[in-house]
Amino acid sequence: MTIGLLLDFFLVILALAAGWWTIGAKDSFGAAVAFVAYGLVLALIWVRIAAPDVALTEAAIGSGLTGGMLIAASTRLESARQATRAGSVTRRLAIALSALVAAAPALAVLGLPDPPPSLATAAMAALPSTGLGNPVTGVLLAYRAVDTLLEKVVLILALLGTWSLAPDRLWGGLPGRKERRNAASPLTLLGQVLPPIGIVIGLHILWVGADEPGGAFQGGTILAAMGMLAVMAGLVDVPATSRRWLRLLVVAGPGLFLIVGLAGFVIAGGFLAYPAGFAKPLILVVEVVLTLSVAAILLLLLAGPPEREPPR
Amino acid sequence: MNAEVLFGLAGAVLAGLGLYGLVADPAPLRKLLAFNLLGGGVFLVFGVVARRGAAAGLGGDPVPQALVITGLVVAFAATALAVALLRLLFERTGQTLLDSAAPERTSPDQADE
Known part of the structure; x- marks a missing residue:
């Protein structure tokens, strides 16, 4: 395994952790902060796949502007009544649905045509x-x-x-x-x-x-x-x-x-x-x-x- | 496993994670965060397609890359409008729940009945 691939693994783990935290954080503020981190890690991944233009846009818009806006919104809406968590049946159904939907692009990635169209x-x-x-x-x-x-x-x-x-x-x-x-x-x-x-x-x-x-x-x-x-x-x-x-x-x-x-x-x-x-x-x-x-x-x-x- | 497959699978997992948050979290602001997370994952899968199309001395196919840039901007515009709507909802009703008639629930599992 090369150093480059090791770095890529590290970035993927960071991105998944920041994504997990965005979904699982207790309060909206924490989730919004995690989202900013997620955007910055994604920007690094874009650099790794030779797309520096996208990396700049992701860092500026995806992480910076969107993240900043959602952090501001989370502090402004702080006093809002907390929503109750979804019930366990809803959550189980949501997990099944998301796994099913995520499987589609995963299969597509594994079966991309070779030579790739470009x-x-x-x-x-x-x-x-x-x-x-x-x-x-x-x-x-x-x-x-x-x-x-x-x-x-x-x-x-x-x-x-x-x-x-x-x-x-x-x-x-x-x-x-x-x-x-x-x-x-x-x-x-x-x-x-x-x-x-x-x-x-x-x-x-x-x-x-x-x-x-x-x-x-x-x-x-x-x-x-x-x-x-x-x-x-x-x-x-x-x-x-x-x-x-x-x-x-x-x-x-x-x-x-x-x-x-x-x-x-x-x-x-x-x-x-x-x-x-x-x-x-x-x-x-x-x-x-x-x-x-x-x-x-x-x-x-x-x-x-x-x-x-x-x-x- | 090479880097393209790794990033592509990561994009798929992130999209699934975002979809879960979008469906399962009742708070609109959290749905909005999850929606953007989902978008990031989908864009990443597309970025892998661009990377595989590397040719003519370029590190990736510039056409999908440009489409992702446009997508990021449109996602931002949609998020900005959604945040403005959410703030208005909060100012009018003092709450941000989409289900306006929902009574206070005590146990999380009651929501299913």
Whole structure:
């Protein structure tokens, strides 16, 4: 057994333990913390199976944003009446069902076809025409750009859904409570020191995404996290959701993407097709605006529905 | 056993674990955590498929990898909306149980009758 396989075994045991703890923890807070650990172990596993782009996304979204959001929710819902545990018959049935369902992918994994089907050769062959060096970015923004466009639409729909949970009088108001600024708090120091560094890192990850692991979504997530840090420290407040510039920022990325996609009909002969020689600059412009939109949408999703009256 | 089979089986077990939590845990926040756990397992199985498709100098097939990235983002959007709904439910009713008419139960096994 090689050292690499030993490490893989160790990672799998960690992932299973963190998953077990997520399901079995007594309180929701413990479960949410275990989930963050689970996401980080998964990110390491993604590195081990040669998918650094997915690893970055898993660490940023799966572990960071989702985990942080669920930890916040678990503390906020702490006083809720505890649900009674499911009865033993329900649990036994659930175990049987889960074992049955888990057996299906397990059998599929053991019986995967050999030689494995792969689009890697085709993806690499067409990559020079996009001017990109990272094939995953190529898939996301050229070959399967329609998936990425629709994914952004899903984000906007989730934001609209979240906003619409506010009562009518708060529509367009400010999300969340205003955090009190406390100069002596370490959070204030972090909120002042980290964002300049984080913004540079976020933009770097966006920029290198064309050729190296990274991209618009991972960069935007880091920008959103920096904004959230400043909001939590009380240094800035989330803008009112009625602000026109904010709403424009939310739709700018997907809107520009859609315009470029429609223009493809005229200048390149198809939806989301790029004209030869202009693919790279077009993709970069779309990615920059997408990053800003993603950062704004994620920050607003984390902030939740409006809870304070809109400014007059 | 090689690394791909190991990770693939781990993904299957994690998906099963997540499904168990989703079905058996009555607390909606725990269901949400379990749902994300399930998703992580399914994505991992897909990641193994991508890894096996390594060719043309790449460590894995970039197409499934890109699909997993999109999947992670959509799962986050769904979770964010679910958390917002859950908070609203808590503010309106002071509880987060989905079964609003459920009386306080004393013994866990009574839930089955």
